[in-house]
Amino acid sequence: MGNQALLSCKSKRSLSMNRHQSSRKPNRILSTKTTNIENDYIISKGIGEGMNGKVYLVINRIDKAKYALKKLEDSKQARREIDLQWRSAQTCDHIVKIVDVYENKINSKKYLLVVLEYMEGGELFDRLKKKKKFTEQEVAKIMKQVCTAVSHLHKMGIAHRDLKPENLLLTSKDENAIIKLSDFGFAKEACQGLNTPNFTPYYVPPEILLFEKYDISCDIWSLGVIMYILCCGYPPFYSYNGDPISPGMKKRIKKGQFNFPDSDWLQVSDEAKELISGMLETVPEKRLNIDQVMHSRWMLNSLNLPRTKLRSIKILNDKSINLKEIDLSMGQALGEMRINDDKVLNIKNIESAENPLLKRRLKKLSQNKKTKILENLIENIELNPIISIPIQRSLSMPLSPTTQSLVAFYYTSNLKNDLTNTQN
Template sequence: MLQNGIGKEKPSELKKAEPELDFPSEPPTQPAPTDSAVRTAQDTDSTHFPLAVFPKLEIKHNAVTDDYKISSQVLGLGINGKVLECTNKKTGEKCALKILYDSPKARQEVELHWRVSGGPYIVGILSLYENMHHGKKCLLIIMECMQGGELFSRIQARGDQAFTEREGSEIMRDIGTAIEFLHNMNIAHRDIKPENLLYTHQKSNGTLKLTDFGFAKETTLHNLLQTPCYTPYYVAPEVLGPEKYDKSCDMWSLGVIMYILLCGFPPFYSNTGQAISPGMKRRIRMGQYGFPNPEWAEVSEEAKQLIHQLLKTDPNDRMTITQFMNHPWINVSVCVCVCVCIYSSCIYSAFILYNRVCVLSLQQSMVVPSTPLHTTRVLTEDREMWDDMKVRMTPSGHPGTSQDQRNHRMH
């Protein structure tokens, strides 16, 4: 468990000599989490990874500015707080600082992230501070700095270059390895998406790692999940409904990422400019998607069948992470190298899909803009099935609302 500092020295105020830290808006009060205490290696049945027994994460009470120079550069926006660049004053090492208002939910995020931060392809936590700011207690998480950017930013940079299924399988295997580590510890991430997959550095051999555990939760057969936390484009059908769900929701998200990786657009989306629409929800619940040409013409049947197994609407029929990691497409031999030209400059710049994070919890919602995901095309929708076309479009000024623009993009 995280140490709360009771009986210790009073938390320090942030030094006035340093630039003011721009803290996030105070989050709504959440009920205390019911997660159990930190597990040891003996508490799991994992056979794939030697699970380290991490020491308790001690909270430092001196001002974070004693040890780190805080930059105003925002590296990203997480579910529960923003991430800033910082530099270790002693070593000069660049790190990332995530700022959270102290709450049971924030401590749950930190504890679960700390528990898995030694795992493969997972962003590591270096240290944790507790400081006061304007009379409010805040948690300041120092993490390794991922300077290579997001997964899809790297794909975008490929431009017209051919992208192979082998390269795609390597990326999916790295993501799968991180998910396998979580699932072996009975932790569901619940927000697997390209924005939460970052590279260590810009070089081609940069390591891809999973981050942002703001939605993460422990789950077992006796402790299923029910709170509908999700990002629309990657949400599993069962998360949208009243039924309880488990870590298999991550497998659906894995299927969506694989789909986007191989063609450049998502299998489910809203045509109304909304983050998620009734029609989009219906298509997700019914598993209505396809593999349209020309983007999918050269993609192997093996890859398509793997996506089918991941996008099963019934979680009991959905592929598990163990099955995924053992699939031939994920373990493709060196000699197999199917070349798929996914992106062309003229199509690639045609449409920007604004991906918004919808956090739905206790009848409260929050919309957080995230990095735009460039896609290769806008799919034409079946008019008999897509009632959301009748929903009013967003106000003028939102990309993609002009009929002329839509007609141009489809040709």
């Protein structure tokens, strides 16, 4: 599966173009509209919020049908998100479909207004919390639908990179509503290279924490975490001190240290535990691929799984365990730290940086220590995936402070840590 995902993007797109050119229908071609969206839709209330802002309910002026509206600042990343979600949803019933895209200016800033099918049932976990009984058979029913979406993406060579319960939505409030995957803000074609840490803490695979390049198998790890939570109500890796992520939590993720406590897992089948363990394999090459997940003994035997009531719903309703709130806060923090692929960074002169702590520390250090800090910092920029993106910079290590200026990319939190570590 990993090798398939690394096929040339150019050749895949060429094949896709030929296929569409030979037998395409007009409604299969996505084209943005430059007319005012309010000519066609009535913008109603806010119905959700993600990392990129609010999601609104909109109503078509002609047939009064309801849709969701997502507002994105026009950028290379936003256009990639729209393209990948639109293309993947064309032939998969478990991915939220894009209906229209408008290019409109709001307060002189250009936005892409994405009209999506309205998922009236809301988030999957919100529905689950209202259930009185939840069984392993129902877990399998959910996982089959989510895995169908992931399988479709992986066959297209696309990694979603943000699989989590908040992105699993229901088409309606009916008991048999279809589950669909949403939010392609971090999705990317694997052949373009996967480097940036686009994950929230509970679902992050070890290869990202180890600063390694990764592939579409990262989605399998996230699926394993989701299945674990469905079975017991809490994630396999979490911080003991209440922080979104801690050094101890990172260490356990890297080593794959988790277990199945009898108090919560005694009623869960061995096949389920075996499948979760295969998805939470720390070595990506040994981790199950999506086909192996879908053809596992647990999946194939789903109709014969236990109907015993699981404890997960009771635990999910525990007010002291708010996974969504912690995920959202951590997601926002990562969003502030993460740098978009299409932005160019301006280099700051370290001598003129307006940072009191930096000035005090630099004043105490000798010129040799300053040089060493800069060398370590540049090495950190190259290795740290949080900022391991193309950066336009010039670096000149001075022979003396009077002949050349110290120039480096300046990132407050990382530089502060480097300075502290050097002094210690």
